[in-house]
Amino acid sequence: MTSTQTFRAAVLGASGYTGADLIRLAARHANIEIVALIAKAHAGQPLAKVFPHLASLDLPSLVTSDEVDWDGVDVAFCGLPHGTAHGEIAKLPERVKVIDMSADFRLRDLDTYAQWYGGEHGAPHLLPDTVYGLTEHYREAIADARLVACPGCYPTAVLLALLPLAKGALIATDGIIVDAKSGVSGAGRSLKQNILFSEAGEGLSPYGVGTHRHVPEIEQELGQAAGRAVTVNFTPHLVPMTRGELCTCYVPLAGGTSADDLRQGLREAYASSPFVRVVDEGIIPATQHVRGSNYCHIGVFADRIPGRAIVISTIDNLVKGSAGQALQNFNVMHGLDETTALEQLPLFP
Ligand SMILES: NC(=O)C1=CN([C@@H]2O[C@H](COP(=O)(O)OP(=O)(O)OC[C@H]3O[C@@H](n4cnc5c(N)ncnc54)[C@H](OP(=O)(O)O)[C@@H]3O)[C@@H](O)[C@H]2O)C=CC1
Ligand SMILES: CC(=O)N[C@@H](CCC(=O)OP(=O)(O)O)C(=O)O
Secondary structure, three states: OOOOOOEEEEEEOOOOHHHHHHHHHHOOOOOEEEEEEEOOOOOOOOHHHHOHHHOOOOOOOEEOHHHOOHHHOOEEEEOOOOOOHHHHHHOOOOOOEEEEOOOOOOOOOHHHHHHHHOOOOOOHHHHHHEEEOOHHHHHHHHHOOOEEEOOOHHHHHHHHHHHHHHHOOOEOOOOEEEEEEEOHHHHOOOOOHHHOHHHHOOOOEEOOOOOOOHHHHHHHHHHHHHOOOOOEEEEEEEOOOOOOEEEEEEEEEOOOOOHHHHHHHHHHHOOOOOOEEEOOOOOOOOHHHOOOOOOEEEEEEEOOOOOEEEEEEEEOOOHHHHHHHHHHHHHHHOOOOOOOOOOOOOOOO
């Protein structure tokens, strides 16, 4: 649907990577006027100083949240660290719609949240009305939501590949193994030793082995789809590239199904989803095929081990894995065509 209505948007975390990509994409959206850019350490600086690649945009300077006139804001995109976002979102007027890219509102169970994120939730009263923002699977609920919790980048790639298979009982739910890889921008822009060029370059580092906080998020959604508890073995790796994420999922087939059935099931599930492409046999998804775009490419392969298949899913962590998906949710929440301002093709090579 096309509309001429303009929505006034604030970006929290505008000096971070997800904030920057959100601004890059939203600046070309005909229905969005960016009215406030919020930061902490960088507050007071012009956007062009923090992000010279956005210098051609005529946008306000970075400010703190307290300096914003929230009466003049319709929607807030939140790219704050998890553990910070819930407190900041709780302060916003109820009439402001919120699209959160942090992890703070993704887990529905408070005990699970406390166990994996360490500490009490800052806004539990908002959780019951929060919608999980995996657009392709929650469109109707997102359309009516006030607060949307966009999935983590790894859960986005994994769940787009596996949710329809769990829902359709095409795979068994015990013994799913996910081998995941992410570019360094997934760790954000703040300084951390493990993402220094000299430590992340020319190496491949597993991390969060058996303990990564995306495990409960993936299990929450797969469990709900399957109608019973699901456990997933998930191991992420840091790869010396800037953007991109690729998840290789080793899955047990449900009795009698084949890799072809899985491919067919995914094709049917995503027949009306413009950003998910189930690639043809013979094509192997790679991060270079989706870089800079909102696409997710999924490939299905037979495994030499009888009774198993391999499903490979790839996204750009900053686009489909955060800012692009946030904008896709904005479009759904405002009755706009889902692809608005997300039409750009991947950047290759
Ligand atoms: N990077 C990625 O690929 C993805 C990230 N996410 C999630 O999105 C969120 C943002 O990530 P990312 O952009 O990478 O992070 P960055 O570290 O790049 O940016 C964080 C932003 O938050 C601001 N900020 C930090 N602390 C506070 C505070 N106490 N109050 C107000 N603002 C604060 C920073 O402002 P300043 O620098 O001015 O202090 C900065 O603008 C995180 O929750 C992350 O987990 C989700 C999916 C993918
Ligand atoms: C490479 C890297 O460090 N990646 C981040 C994931 C970023 C993300 O998408 O997830 P959240 O929104 O849940 O932070 C990590 O593993 O924590």
